[in-house]
Amino acid sequence: MGSADGRDLAYRGCVWVYRYAVVTGANKGIGLETVRQLASQGITVVLTARDEKRGTEATRKLHQFGLSNVVFHQLDVLDSLSIQSLAKFIQDTFGRLDILVNNAGTSGAEADEKDIEALNIDPADWQLSGKARNLVQGIITHTYEQGEACINTNYYGVKRVTESFLPLLQLSPTGARIVNVSSCRGELKRIPIQHIRNELQDIKTLSEEGIDATLKKFLHDLKDNALEANEWTMMLPSYSISKASLNAYTRILAKKYPNMLINCVHPGFVNTDLTLHNGILTVEEGAKGSVMLALLPDTGP
Numbered sequence: 411m412g413s414a415d416g417r418d419l420a421y422r423g424c425v426w427v428y429r430y431a432v433v434t435g436a437n438k439g440i441g442l443e444t445v446r447q448l449a450s451q452g453i454t455v456v457l458t459a460r461d462e463k464r465g466t467e468a469t470r471k472l473h474q475f476g477l478s479n480v481v482f483h484q485l486d487v488l489d490s491l492s493i494q495s496l497a498k499f500i501q502d503t504f505g506r507l508d509i510l511v512n513n514a515g516t517s518g519a520e521a522d523e524k525d526i527e528a529l530n531i532d533p534a535d536w537q538l539s540g541k542a543r544n545l546v547q548g549i550i551t552h553t554y555e556q557g558e559a560c561i562n563t564n565y566y567g568v569k570r571v572t573e574s575f576l577p578l579l580q581l582s583p584t585g586a587r588i589v590n591v592s593s594c595r596g597e598l599k600r601i602p603i604q605h606i607r608n609e610l611q612d613i614k615t616l617s618e619e620g621i622d623a624t625l626k627k628f629l630h631d632l633k634d635n636a637l638e639a640n641e642w643t644m645m646l647p648s649y650s651i652s653k654a655s656l657n658a659y660t661r662i663l664a665k666k667y668p669n670m671l672i673n674c675v676h677p678g679f680v681n682t683d684l685t686l687h688n689g690i691l692t693v694e695e696g697a698k699g700s701v702m703l704a705l706l707p708d709t710g711p
């Protein structure tokens with residue numbers, strides 16, 4: 411329901427309340443579009459970006475479209491001080507948080523857009539690890555530094571942000587929604603090592619310590635140039651394990667906080683910088699899943 415000033419209102423315990431959201435990595439791509447769609451529904455959204463200039467510019471554009479309910483705040487998910495500063499801003503400005511969309515992400519790999527374009531890969535083949543891997547071998551590079559940054563952003567970045575915001579999320583009268591933007595690359599079936607697949611899928615024994623141990627082993631093998639020998643997936647290896655770990659962490663969180671609706675989503679293969687613009691979906695289509703999960707009714711999963 412909308413209020414007279416167009417802001418979203420939710421009915422809770424005989425009172426109408428506004429909802430407040432944070433989207434990480436929102437200066438471009440799926441994150442920016444997620445902010446636009448949430449703000450269009452009247453939610454007050456904090457658009458965050460690690461780069462102040464890129465973030466304020468993106469916010470200015472949304473203001474030009476009449477979305478004055480978008481506020482900018484700097485956030486680098488690798489930087490604890492930056493996370494604390496945003497948490498303090500939310501506490502002081504809104505007093506709580508209703509929706510957290512952990513969207514910021516990086517591929518952990520590098521390739522020249524033109525080299526990939528020249529391969530003219532069928533979009534359907536990108537979804538098939540084996541086929542795409544053979545096609546792009548030698549064109550996509552993944553160093554230890556890129557892999558470490560990828561895991562630190564896609565997995566530990568989400569953990570850092572979520573843990574810092576949990577006290578604010580617990581104050582949501584609507585039962586907070588947490589959306590972790592994952593990827594089909596993190597599907598368990600894409601992990602060739604059976605005992606790691608088993609560990610990551612068993613909710614009874616799943617633990618953050620167990621995920622840490624898996625990531626430590628992965629980074630050790632990446633450093634030793636031993637990924638293939640130790641049977642890790644070779645299609646975007648760091649990205650894949652970071653998102654598989656994120657899925658597992660989402661399940662741990664959902665079990666621990668049954669009063670919140672905590673989910674992860676694969677946005678599809680979207681035309682953004684991350685996919686070097688090979689994706690077949692528009693950002694409008696790619697953001698739909700995040701927005702749907704952010705606005706789940708109370709009966710949602």
Ligand SMILES: NC(=O)c1ccc[n+]([C@@H]2O[C@H](COP(=O)([O-])OP(=O)(O)OC[C@H]3O[C@@H](n4cnc5c(N)ncnc54)[C@H](OP(=O)(O)O)[C@@H]3O)[C@@H](O)[C@H]2O)c1
Nearest residue numbers: 435437439440460486487513514515593679680682683684
């Ligand atoms: N596009 C797809 O097909 C696809 C498929 C599956 C999953 N995903 C996931 O969707 C999410 C969004 O990706 P996208 O395709 O929209 O990519 P994108 O256009 O490259 O956007 C990624 C965003 O993350 C930000 N970011 C990176 N490191 C950060 C950090 N340390 N702190 C804060 N922000 C940081 C980037 O900021 P800068 O501009 O400063 O670099 C950028 O705003 C990611 O989690 C990605 O893994 C995308």
